[in-house]
Amino acid sequence: MKIKLAALSLLITCCVHAQESKKGYYKDQWQFPPKDGSMLVTADQQKSLYATEAEMKWFKDAKLGIFVHWGPALLKTNVLSWGRNGERPGAGKPADGGVASDVYDNLYKEFNPVDFDADIWMRQVKSWGAEYIVFTAKHHDGFCFFDAKNTDHNIMNTPFGRDICKELADAAHRSGVKLFWYYSQPDWSHPDCLREKHYENYLPYMKAHIKQLFSSYGKIEGVFWDHLATKYWQWNSYHLYKQMKTWQPGILTNSRMGFGWPLENRGDWDDPEQSLGPVNHHRYWQANLTMTDKWLYSPKGPVKTAETVLGMLIQVAGNGGNLLLNLGPDGKGVFVAKEVEQVDKIGEWMKLYGHTIKNTRRGIYIGGDYGATTQTGNTLYIHVLEKFSENTEPVIVLPELPIKISAAKGVTEGFKTADVKQGKLMLYFEKEAFNKNLDNIVVLTLEEDPSLFERIETWKAIPVSKKEFKVLQSSSLKPKHNAEIIYTTKGNVFSEGIHLKSWWEPAKGDETQTISLEFKTPKHIQTVLLSENMRSHSVRDFDLQTKDVNGIWKTVYNGKTIGEGLRIKCNGDLINGIRLKVNKSEYSTQITAFNVYE
Template identity: 70%
Template sequence: MRYTQLLIILFASLSVFAQKKTSYKDQWQFPAKDSTMYVTAEQQKELYATEGEMEWFKDAKLGIFIHWGPALLKTNVLSWGRDGERPGAEKPATKGVPAEVYDNLYKKFNPKNFDADRWMQQVKDWGAEYVVFTAKHHDGFVFFDADNTEYGIMNTPFGRDICKELAESAQKAGVKIFWYYSQPDWTHPDNLREKHYENYLPYMNAHVEQLFTQYGKIDGVFWDHLATKYWQWDSYHLLKKMKEWQPGIVSNARTGFGWPLQDRGDYDTPEQSLGPVNHHRYWEACLTMTDKWLYSPNGPIKPYETVLGMLIQVAGNGGNLLLNLGPNGKGEFVAKEAEEASKVGEWIKKYGHTIKNTRRGIYIGGDYGASTQVGNTLYVHVLQQLADNAEATIELPQLPTQILSAEGITKGFKRYEVKNGKLLLYFDKNAFAKNLDNIVTLTLAEDPSTFERIETWEAIPVAKKEFKVSASSFAKAKNKPEVIYNAKGNVFSEVIHLKSWWEPAKEDKNPNLTVYFTTPKKLKTLLLSENMRSHCVRNFHIDTKDAAGNWKTVYKGKIIGEGLRVKLNGDAIYGTRLVILEHTNDIQITAFNSYE
């Protein structure tokens, strides 16, 4: 009997092991064809762009990502909306447009209003310096005149080389251009299969050589390797060739896993997240203007205030913002998206010198906002908003060098004071409230980049055991208000995705979220955030509860977006409440946190 039990356990263990060995992701991973495809750390270092080659990229701060394709005729999800095999992905498809339908949509794709010159003028009007365009996504459709496939733009009713026209227009307009190229291809029969090295790799290499030798000056490449290894694309030798074809080219990090050194590519690419606060190297946050990368006609459109807030936070913490807009089937950017992007451009015309051509500031981002610097000039960007009873004074740690002068770039700055190891910035409250970003220029006796960066905020929220939370309703069990606080790490951070949120029921006419403290709290800051894909709140207010049980509105706002900080006056309160009055799509609140 015992022997039988041991056999059962053994077979069960082998079964589990076999399942792990044959996981969906593992089937796409295999050794290199030969040893030359594996590299040493020294060889990897050969591929890094120099500081001089990276300079324009670090100066740019804002780029436009463009995801496009025939898929928009049936879905708002590029590639991932296809129900078929997904070589290189971690998970199989479980739904979507049938492959036989998806793969034939190109025969009806006719963006007859496409005008590359107009696109580039819009990009410039939006204040961006570069464009990243999807030359080929995972679904295999190519936007260039490739002679080794029929699955491309030349065989659509449109029948013109989009990449060629975009490259020519970008070069003429002085806009830098990157090609997005997905190494995995879900429609090529040999991709990551038995004849991968013999058939698919030459197919891919021909594409890359064409894109980076036949379209003039190309400034960068945005790879997207999914769950594959670098040697499967012979990334070392390919990138070496590309650096010869396009001297000075920069590459993102998605060149395949498994490199000897941690830093892949020239910069990191956090997706749908603001990225790291104090990262060890440069990075680029790629985010969508709507809820999807592809054209999403019914998706929530981020207001310009939200986009600007993210741009300022990203720039202040050592990165670029790559903002995605998905053109429609006619070949035009969506009018409302373009309108919001144009407002971003108008702000940049006035205040862009405090963002562009700067580097991350000595003050690390915190509840006050962010900072940027160039030479002896430090720009303090105050994104924090004020509750009705809060003073218009921003407190920061004292700088390690003398302040020679201080000037308000935006209206409302009154004076500064250094006192008890603190730098105090004083503002006129009425003027302060009218500015999205209150900017102060500090001229310093020494270049602040020679000093260590300064932490400004120890972001530790009130402990979960010290409050209870309730809501007017919730859509599903996974959207209860408790999930905001139960999920490990699900507090505001610019290094993680916030994947849990409170979502009220659709029929809820008075959606509200309430936090009751077990003992009175002297709060300094409230922090609110929406799901990155659903920035839809357009009118709300925040209330606080006093000892007598009375609720009082202390802040009224229009936009929550990503990481709204509201400064309170520090009085003891017994609860906080978020009341949402207007919204354009499903409400998804990822953070409503209190800080003492």
């Protein structure tokens, strides 16, 4: 019997490995040819869909938008659509848990956001300094926030019983906030979506929704598709979007219109998710980021601080993109107080310094160690995000500009003077005032428009190799979160839009959370790069410590937040080691980068 059981176990194991080794075995079933040749397009037809530069101008000027993921799912889970246990047409993997589909699909019958007020939402969006809102009219789970005539799975059949999309559109028009509908082409609750009768039954069903959303609610500025792992012809994307442009002249679209287009550039911009995106991308882009760890309402999730979000907004704007910041309202239709508290601070900062972000384009200096730049006309704003350790004077060194500087002035307090020495632009700051600012902003008035010149690279540093140091840690939650992982996983360095999925996480109850790099030979460290997992910006107080050649540790920098891509400039003294000590962490410490540069 033991031999038979062992043989059976081996057979099952082999079958499982064989199935897993067949990459895409699940998503392949949702991909199939077009119904006929008319669904296929040429490169010229694709180009004809692109928005003009004039149509894109307001979007590029805006820099900040608010994303809203919402739905009846929050009554049982904090994961929208992906918290449903059932088939996932268009996805790469099947569900392996979650709320049973028969329960999930009926949650709308209990959904009653009694405190929802579209005008309050729009006033908040404006107060936060955002210019547009993207709202989930329909997510993958199929629930419609509008009065869809071809399904009962909509807001009109909830206890609330009011067309939320209509109320949002009316309020947006009254307030001057621009409105996008998010619409997921795949529908996990529809029996014909991406199945045998997809073209005959599901596509007309979807088209009826699109016609209603983009022809019955007044001016709609754009659409945010979410195609998952599907092809453009499965949604007849070319013909559908071409028709949408007649309903909504000047409409904009993101890139998720389906794979397989002749040209690489899908839609009007690229949209990296939970990532800051590239520093020198070939086209405009938008970073889609969550205020917590989830897209849906997540009351116990880690809330990003205003300082963290502003740091990301500045980096995004300076590198040619917009920040689309997601908030998940609660079951009563109100944004979470802890999130609002932080976004209100963003709004206050935008009132003071938003002019250095809005209505600008990415600057002549490519983002790097120092921070980022924005520019408009002959005006260049240098946003200094870099921090300085003790005994290190705040001096920013950049390559010399190919343009003469007419004037240099501090937008924030603390700027002293600018000078050009030996082919370098030097910016000098008063240390005490510098340290008080989240973003030290300098405005340069130039004699020529910097957009007429090639952008200038500022950051070519390569981190000290893992071969040069030993990694020590106070603890780790699991083997996969051992500190070594952040040095052995490809992409866990400063990068162009890599979605980091590996991090060091100390064990629960660890009261002395530390990660140390012990150098095999002494190093002159100039810069330290720290990052947290994008979904858990948790650190609220930390020390950066160095070990001198006598083996004595001392604190050289104390900070409150790390967030994404924090750079700390050191004085370059010879040291034997460097240590990150987390003194306070509000949620779960998750460090994705602790890199050092000579």
